[in-house]
Amino acid sequence: MRTVDTVVIGGGILGCMAARELMRWKIRTILIEEKEDVCTGVTRANSAVVYAGYDNPPGSLKAAMTVRGNGAFDVLCEELEVPFLRRGSLMAAFGPRAEKVLQKKYSNGQKNQVPGLKLLSGKEACKMEPHLAPHVTAALYAPTTGTVNPWQLGIAAYENAVQNGCDILLNTKVLGIQKREKGYLIETDREGIACRAVLNCAGILADKIQEMLFLPSVRLFLDGTDFLVLDREADVPKYIIFHESEEKGKGITAVPTVEGNLLLGSSKRAFDGAYFAVASGSIERLRHSAACVLPKVDLNQVIRAFGAVRPNPYQVKKQEGGFVSDGKSIGSFVIENPAAGFYSLIGIKTPGLTCANELGKYLARCLAAYLDAEPNRAFDPKRRAIRRVHGMDFASRASLVKQDPDYGDIVCPCEDISRAEILEAIRRGAVTAAGVKRRVGAGMGRCQSSRCSRVIAALLEEEGYGAL
Numbered sequence: 001m002r003t004v005d006t007v008v009i010g011g012g013i014l015g016c017m018a019a020r021e022l023m024r025w026k027i028r029t030i031l032i033e034e035k036e037d038v039c040t041g042v043t044r045a046n047s048a049v050v051y052a053g054y055d056n057p058p059g060s061l062k063a064a065m066t067v068r069g070n071g072a073f074d075v076l077c078e079e080l081e082v083p084f085l086r087r088g089s090l091m092a093a094f095g096p097r098a099e100k101v102l103q104k105k106y107s108n109g110q111k112n113q114v115p116g117l118k119l120l121s122g123k124e125a126c127k128m129e130p131h132l133a134p135h136v137t138a139a140l141y142a143p144t145t146g147t148v149n150p151w152q153l154g155i156a157a158y159e160n161a162v163q164n165g166c167d168i169l170l171n172t173k174v175l176g177i178q179k180r181e182k183g184y185l186i187e188t189d190r191e192g193i194a195c196r197a198v199l200n201c202a203g204i205l206a207d208k209i210q211e212m213l214f215l216p217s218v219r220l221f222l223d224g225t226d227f228l229v230l231d232r233e234a235d236v237p238k239y240i241i242f243h244e245s246e247e248k249g250k251g252i253t254a255v256p257t258v259e260g261n262l263l264l265g266s267s268k269r270a271f272d273g274a275y276f277a278v279a280s281g282s283i284e285r286l287r288h289s290a291a292c293v294l295p296k297v298d299l300n301q302v303i304r305a306f307g308a309v310r311p312n313p314y315q316v317k318k319q320e321g322g323f324v325s326d327g328k329s330i331g332s333f334v335i336e337n338p339a340a341g342f343y344s345l346i347g348i349k350t351p352g353l354t355c356a357n358e359l360g361k362y363l364a365r366c367l368a369a370y371l372d373a374e375p376n377r378a379f380d381p382k383r384r385a386i387r388r389v390h391g392m393d394f395a396s397r398a399s400l401v402k403q404d405p406d407y408g409d410i411v412c413p414c415e416d417i418s419r420a421e422i423l424e425a426i427r428r429g430a431v432t433a434a435g436v437k438r439r440v441g442a443g444m445g446r447c448q449s450s451r452c453s454r455v456i457a458a459l460l461e462e463e464g465y466g467a468l
Contacts, residue, residue, distance in 0.1 A: 001192040004028040004167070005371055007184075008199045009174055009209055011038035013154035013353065014345055015201035017360035020157045022199075023164035024364060025373040030167040030193060031158075032174060032186070037435045039154040041203050044438065045227070045276055045308035047253050047265050048150055049240060051351040052089065052142035054109030054117060062332050063112045065355040065362075070144055076357050080156035081385035082148060083258040089145035089240040090120075090129055092293065093138040098244040102140045109142070116143040131237040131296045145240050147255050150353050151438045157357075159428060160383040164376070174202075177213040183341060184213075197341035197367050204311045206346045214338040216323040218330070218346045220311040223268040226282045227306050228290075229261050231446050234301035236262040243293045252289045254297075259441065262297065264290050271309060278307045303446055313347025333359070341370050386424045386440055390416040411459075412452040414445020422459055431465040433457060 008019050011033030019031045035041075050073050056063035077084035093099045102119065109117045118141040125139035126132050132139075162168060169190065176187040183196040202209045207219045230236065236256050243251035245267075255263040266286040272279055287299050313334045314325040333355070336344040343363055348355075367373075389397055389407050401408035406420035417440050425439035433449070433456050436442050442456060443449030449456075 001194060002030075003194040004030050005195060005373070006030075006197040006199060006367055007032060007186050007193055007195045008201060009186075010201035010203055010206070011035070011158065011170070012041050012043040012201065012203050013039060013150060013157070013356045014203070014348060014359060015199075016154045016158040016161060017356045018199055018201055018363050019161040019166045019360075020164070021357075021360040021364035022367065023161055023166055024376055024379045025368040025371075026376050027368065027371060027373045028167075029161075029165075030169060030195075031161065032169045032172050032188065032193075034171075034173050036171050036431050037429060037438075038158045038170075039151040039438060040434070042309060042311070043154050044151045045306060046150055046353060047227075047350075048147050048255055048257060048263060049089075049253070049351075049353070050084070050146035050148055051354045052109065052117075052145045053112050053114045053351075054105045054140070054142060055351070056108065056112065057331070058108055058111035060332055062351070062355070063108075065333075065358040066351050067112055067114060069351075069355045069358040070146070072357065073146060073148070073354075077148060077153070079381045080153065080160060080383045082153050082156050084146055084148045085258050086144060086146040087238070087240045087256055088141065088143045089242060090125055090132070091140040091142075091242040091244055092125060092132055092136050093244050094133070094136055094293075095246040097246050097248075099138045101244050102138055106140055109140075114142065114144065117141065129237055129239050129241070131235075131294050132241070133293055133295050147240060147257055148353070149258055153353075154356075155429075155439060156383050156385070160381065163383060164379055174209060174212070177209070179213060179339070196371060198343070199363055199367065200342070200344035200346075204309060206311075206344055207313075210336060210338065210344045210346065213342075215318075216316050217338070218313045218334050218336060219316050219323070219325060220313055220347050221325070221329075222271040223310045223312055224271040224279060225268050225308050225310060226266050226278045226286055227308065228264040228283065228286060228299075228302050229304035229306075230264070230297070230299075231301045231303045232260040233446075234262060234298055236297065237294060241294065243289070245289075250289070252286065252293060254290065254294060259444070268310060274307065275309055276307050278305050282307075304448060310349050311347045312349065335359075335363075341367070343367070386421055386428070388421060388440070389418050411455045412442040412445065412449075414447050414451070415441045415443075417442045417452075419455075419459070422456060423463075426460060426463045426465070431460070433460065436460070
């Protein structure tokens, strides 16, 4: 059994950001992740939007964190060498109900001090974004809205946490938690870990982790959603588009990503038990809605469809026979602190990506105060990204290939990814083809890995990961 100061349970973007922030303090920390790699759950499948902050009620923790997190995203991504683009967004209305929603969001945004918000007429919106359907009646423009690759950001935070001394246990399942006189005992399928504090960032399992030790207070109920990915050759909008439908909850989101694809997402649907599979009929509804809002987008350019899940927290109360939900979804972030030194992030949904670093900072400060920890003066916030040949000029590329011929062996022609980049992804922790994909993008292009999958599998096997 080993002893540390803090155990972080869950290696999604929240757990990785929190672990990185804990390294700013002299806090011995271990991150436990059930899967073979980090960022394999909710982090890997979401809209990739960094929100401006006009959706949240004024005065709420979520509103403050969203605006603050959005404003700090440039510095965060510069430190971690992750691409980030402030595309700006247009929330489009096509009728009176939606226009009223835009007015309310504009008012919220003003109170939340979201910079640069403007209400536009339909004509002004079409002039800014010609891809919008001409019958648009109004739009809310937010210049600070951005997009980032969520799993690349989470992996970068994870690498930086490890670089600064965080210990890691992958492929490790938490089986139980016990309260001790001076902290907690985390029981796993590999070893026991004694700690003074616990940070529960287990995503869609966060309520179950907390209930290993405490009575139920908040439980998660899952919604589903579906996405389409368009090829980079498609003609796509300049701005991120949010469609506020006349039918509540029926809008779409269109995101021109940092890679140059267009990501089309639907509104929530009932969760059918399949975590990353699309639902029957959902894709056709998404295609129909997208054609109505963005008629100039060629939906024949779709190269991928995938499903996702969103956790919704509900308060629960004890009744005869057990605990039941009160029937009302909690709109704000749920940060439970059921006992000294124990914090749970339960149901951190949109804008969880935007606020991940702010949540990490907040919880690190809470635990530093609880543990009476000193600042870590040696903390280095900078992480170097994997060197990419894509985008290099001819001379730079030739010089790099001369130094290492593996940079001249292009394994993934769709994304222009070399053998050297894939080997570096494996060295940094990728043990599956999906792990390589999340680090360097191999397999994300038009052919969806049909040309590179065998070579990647062979490289993984050469490095000792062929059985995974």
